[in-house]
Structures are given as C-alpha cells and as structure tokens.
Amino acid sequence: MPGSVLGLMGGGQLGRMFAQAAARMGYEVVVLEKGQCPASEVSAMHIDAGYTEAEALKALSSMTAAVTTEFENVPAESLSSLAQAGCLTAPASYAVSIAQDRLDEKTFLEKVAGVPVAPHAAVLSIEDIDNLDEALFPGILKTTRLGYDGKGQAVVANKDDARRAFKAMGEKFCILEKRLALANEVSVIVCRGLDGQTVTFPVCENHHRNGILAQTVIPARVSEAVSSKARAYAADIARALQYQGVLCIEFFVLEDGSVVANEMAPRPHNSGHATIEACETSQFEEQVRAMTGMPLGETTLVTPAVMLNILGDAWFDENDQKREPAWDKVLSLPGVKLHLYGKKEARRARKMGHLTVIGKTVEEALERAKAAARVLGLPQPW
Numbered sequence: 001m002p003g004s005v006l007g008l009m010g011g012g013q014l015g016r017m018f019a020q021a022a023a024r025m026g027y028e029v030v031v032l033e034k035g036q037c038p039a040s041e042v043s044a045m046h047i048d049a050g051y052t053e054a055e056a057l058k059a060l061s062s063m064t065a066a067v068t069t070e071f072e073n074v075p076a077e078s079l080s081s082l083a084q085a086g087c088l089t090a091p092a093s094y095a096v097s098i099a100q101d102r103l104d105e106k107t108f109l110e111k112v113a114g115v116p117v118a119p120h121a122a123v124l125s126i127e128d129i130d131n132l133d134e135a136l137f138p139g140i141l142k143t144t145r146l147g148y149d150g151k152g153q154a155v156v157a158n159k160d161d162a163r164r165a166f167k168a169m170g171e172k173f174c175i176l177e178k179r180l181a182l183a184n185e186v187s188v189i190v191c192r193g194l195d196g197q198t199v200t201f202p203v204c205e206n207h208h209r210n211g212i213l214a215q216t217v218i219p220a221r222v223s224e225a226v227s228s229k230a231r232a233y234a235a236d237i238a239r240a241l242q243y244q245g246v247l248c249i250e251f252f253v254l255e256d257g258s259v260v261a262n263e264m265a266p267r268p269h270n271s272g273h274a275t276i277e278a279c280e281t282s283q284f285e286e287q288v289r290a291m292t293g294m295p296l297g298e299t300t301l302v303t304p305a306v307m308l309n310i311l312g313d314a315w316f317d318e319n320d321q322k323r324e325p326a327w328d329k330v331l332s333l334p335g336v337k338l339h340l341y342g343k344k345e346a347r348r349a350r351k352m353g354h355l356t357v358i359g360k361t362v363e364e365a366l367e368r369a370k371a372a373a374r375v376l377g378l379p380q381p382w
C-alpha cells in the first residue's frame with residue numbers, strides 16, 4: 001500500500017523516473033547502487049553498495065517486501081537471493097536471466113512464445129563458423145551477453161569476416177543473425193501484473209544514431225495491422241514468461257509488413273520515456289502498480305509525442321569546447337518538456353536527459369521536435 005517502501009536495484013535514469021512515479025503515489029524508494037546516482041537523488045533511502053554484496057541484499061530485503069530493477073545486468077543471482085529472503089521480485093530472476101543472454105532470449109521468443117525472430121545460429125567456438133548456413137550472410141555477429149547500444153556487434157559479410165570478428169571479440173559466446181532489410185524499428189512496452197492482467201502501450205517508432213536511440217515517435221507511423229501484431233506479440237511474450245512488471249520488446253518491421261522480435265529488456269525502456277506525457281499511465285507508474293499488486297492503469301494515448309535523447313554531446317560546441325545547452329531557448333518552444341537526470345559530468349554519448357515534445361498530431365510534434373533539436377544541436381534522424 002502507499003506509505004510502504006519499494007526496493008530498486010540500479011540507480012540510473014530509469015530508476016530515477018521510477019522513483020519519481022513511486023514518490024508521487026506515496027511510496028518511499030530504497031535504491032541499491034554503488035555511489036551517488038540519478039535515482040538516489042530523488043529517493044528516500046540509498047544503500048551505497050554493489051548488487052552482489054550479501055550485507056546490502058540483506059539490508060534491502062529487511063526494508064522492503066517488493067523489489068524491482070532498472071538495469072538489465074543486475075545479476076539474476078542477486079534477485080534470487082532477494083526472493084529467497086522473502087521479497088517479491090518483479091521481474092523474477094529467471095526472466096531477467098533469459099533476457100541477459102541473446103541465445104536464450106531468441107530461443108525463448110521463437111520456441112516458447114511463438115514469435116518470429118531473425119534467422120540465427122549460435123557461434124560458441126571458431127569451428128562453429130565452418131558449419132554456418134551461407135544464407136545467414138551478410139549477418140551481424142553479436143556477443144550473447146552484455147551488449148547494448150550497438151556495442152559487442154559486428155557486421156560480417158562472410159565466414160572469413162565472421163572468424164576475424166569472433167577473434168576480435170575475444171572469442172566470447174556469440175550469435176550470428178542474418179542482417180534483415182528493415183522498414184522500421186519499433187518497440188512495445190508491456191506490463192503484466194501479479195494477477196496476470198496484461199497491458200501494452202501504443203507502439204513506439206525508434207530511430208538510432210551510432211547505435212544509440214536518438215528519437216522515438218509515439219504512436220509509431222506503421223499500419224494498424226503492424227501495430228496490432230506487435231502489441232499482440234508483446235502480450236504473448238509477457239504471458240509466456242509469466243512475467244511480473246514492465247518489459248520492453250524491440251521489433252523489426254520488414255518491407256512485407258512482417259514483424260520480427262529482436263530483443264527484450266526486463267524493465268522500462270528508453271523508447272518508453274514519452275509515455276510520461278503521451279499516455280494515461282506511464283511505464284514507470286505501471287512498474288509501481290505491477291510490483292505492488294495494484295490494478296494496472298489505462299495505456300491509452302493522450303497526445304502524440306516525440307522523444308529526443310539528450311546525450312553529453314550537447315554540452316560541446318563545434319570547437320569541442322564545453323558549454324551549457326540553451327535550456328531557456330528550448331523551453332521557449334511550444335510543447336517541450338525537459339527531463340534531466342542530474343548527472344554531474346557531461347561526456348559524449350552519455351545519456352544526460354531527454355525532451356518530450358508533444359503536439360496535436362504526430363506531424364506537429366515532429367515539427368516542434370525539429371525546432372527543439374536545432375536549438376540544442378541534437379542529431380536529426382528524420
């Protein structure tokens with residue numbers, strides 16, 4: 001019930017927005033993260049320790065009945081030890097563990113949830129490359145673990161290329177995926193409650209730059225058929241996983257309108273930030289509702305919106321000199337909502353904040369977002 005304490009593993013911006021939603025609903029949040037962090041700044045309590053420290057996990061489990069995560073690579077073992085200590089963990093450790101390994105993830109999506117994925121094969125040793133089907137080339141070699149924002153990946157044209165890339169990646173376990181011709185990249189945030197109630201958000205349309213999400217448009221500019229297929233797949237995946245909490249599924253839309261699942265994140269997602277302004281209930285509020293056993297909220301679109309990530313690059317001018325971005329100018333534009341994560345040092349490629357730009361129509365939101373991007377010198381992927 002509101003008034004009680006909710007536990008959070010991880011202290012980044014996703015945790016900060018979760019803590020803000022929880023505080024608004026009257027909960028106190030205790031964050032487990034080493035050092036001061038975006039989430040600890042807005043949370044009632046902070047356990048300053050690593051995710052695997054036994055004392056810290058014990059302290060956390062004594063302070064709260066329910067724990068959630070905001071960081072994909074929180075060790076699944078830490079979540080199981082919290083569960084053993086009597087905490088509800090939403091998500092559960094097995095779900096996090098599947099999402100931490102691309103091979104387990106693909107196998108689960110295809111074989112258990114029955115959702116199409118890109119043709120792929122495991123590359124666990126250099127010999128595995130000899131036996132690969134030629135039809136997988138040109139492909140993308142990805143490490144099975146710890147890849148994010150395009151890191152731990154290489155485009156490979158043929159087997160020789162794949163051998164070189166596999167060696168360059170230190171012969172870590174990999175998956176080779178066929179490189180598909182993408183018409184669109186979209187994501188669906190899905191939330192499943194403790195009683196199995198499942199809601200999906202309107203589809204998000206994502207544009208990356210240098211492997212990092214740059215822009216999300218909600219609702220995605222895809223056909224009704226694509227949008228309902230993606231949402232139905234996301235709900236199927238959450239059900240097949242018996243998932244508790246917020247989960248994001250990234251999908252590829254192909255030229256023929258088919259929808260292929262790419263990867264999942266067992267937590268709220270960067271592409272869902274605009275749900276704060278654009279939907280009746282945000283992904284962060286759903287996370288609070290799901291872990292407390294409350295009914296989930298409506299995800300209905302309230303307004304179209306465009307989310308623009310603000311990376312540390314916005315703090316550097318053309319001559320590579322540090323400057324403060326023109327917040328006053330950008331806030332003078334209509335429809336602009338500023339979110340900053342309180343990170344002290346701006347570094348290139350570091351996620352410092354985002355803008356959500358709302359408009360009466362997607363076109364208006366995009367026009368306004370373009371103006372905002374120009375003011376802050378953000379990349380314009382449209």
Ligand SMILES: Nc1ncnc2c1ncn2[C@@H]1O[C@H](COP(=O)(O)OP(=O)(O)O)[C@@H](O)[C@H]1O
Pocket residue numbers: 118140147148149150151177178179180181182185208211250262263
């Ligand atoms: N099989 C594929 N075919 C075409 N493009 C791909 C494929 N896999 C990944 N990509 C591109 O690379 C990006 C990053 O890959 P992804 O698997 O999502 O890893 P990350 O964990 O880095 O987000 C995707 O958003 C997409 O643009």
Ligand SMILES: [Mg+2]
Pocket residue numbers: 149250263
């Ligand atoms: Mg991705």
